[in-house]
């Protein structure tokens with residue numbers, strides 16, 4: 454087991470004061486900080502290797518191409534995809550899900566077909582489906598949640614039918630911290646004849662993910678939520694589906710031959726990657742994966758679990774504090790959404806920021822879920838591998854201080 458208390462030293466950004474207090478960064482569901490190893494790789498790429506990929510024969514171009522494709526192989530191994538043909542570089546989860554909805558959904562969906570999602574989805578796993586539903590006449594169906602914020606499996610089974618052509622679900626919720634049983638859900642989707650899409654933006658950074666074991670057909674995630682740079686993400690897709698899909702974007706890099714009136718595409722995965730890609734981003738993501746592998750994904754799960762087991766009972770004791778999502782810590786990633794009675798979450802987040810603690814307040818790009826929970830917004834603390842029990846203690850103390858301030862006007 455790595456010494457998690459010592460990992461923080463690898464993240465230079467964490468050593469700063471915010472409002473005269475040491476920064477406690479608890480907004481990891483939004484984006485994570487980058488270790489020096491990732492920063493160094495980005496610097497080295499631009500300082501020593503920068504060139505465009507897949508076109509030049511000169512040494513720098515060959516180096517950049519090799520590093521870019523090596524990063525793809527690192528991603529493949531990290532999620533255990535069968536082949537690098539199944540690993541597409543995108544801008545992030547949002548782009549990945551838009552590609553699946555537009556290219557795959559747009560081609561197969563017909564009037565009367567159904568797309569089954571859930572009430573806990575991020576906007577990125579709702580709106581692309583709304584758009585394709587509008588174009589094709591398909592219907593968007595929502596799976597209910599149980600009272601404690603888990604996916605209601607009975608309701609899922611009831612809504613799944615021969616009309617369901619696509620199921621698209623979050624692996625882990627960005628608000629409730631709940632982890633969905635994606636393997637079981639995939640089996641059920643397949644039994645109904647539907648294709649399974651997994652939004653793994655909050656899962657791949659936090660749990661070991663094996664796409665062949667899950668047997669999902671598509672899986673999307675973002676580099677910036679797993680210690681990598683922004684602007685890079687992944688769409689995993691089974692080769693048989695990617696082969697039949699049309700690219701979304703057209704232009705340089707993705708073509709084989711271009712004639713006056715038609716063109717042919719490169720083979721997978723390049724037929725989807727039009728234009729100059731985010732080369733540095735991909736290489737940075739590769740370095741982030743190296744870092745995560747060195748720590749060990751099983752160890753990261755255990756660490757976040759330990760923090761949540763430590764934090765939840767303390768939060769539950771705070772009078773007037775509501776936690777959203779299951780309080781059974783075994784179902785949690787390091788994401789906890791909460792509200793303090795009588796206080797707006799933005800006021801709470803601002804008060805916590807005064808104590809150097811960064812949390813997110815708002816609807817967390819999950820307005821449908823907020824409506825379902827009957828709250829306009831929540832605060833959300835989200836933990837990662839560099840967070841410690843001391844960070845939990847500081848959060849709890851700052852919440853008490855916030856309550857005190859709003860009740861009696863002093864910090």
Ligand code: 7TS
Nearest residue numbers: 482483545546547575577627654655675
């Ligand atoms: N899906 C889930 C479950 C997410 O949590 C997010 C981002 C996305 C998709 C979109 O990822 P992107 O990298 O393409 O933006 N979630 C959040 C969040 O919870 N706070 O800020 C971004």
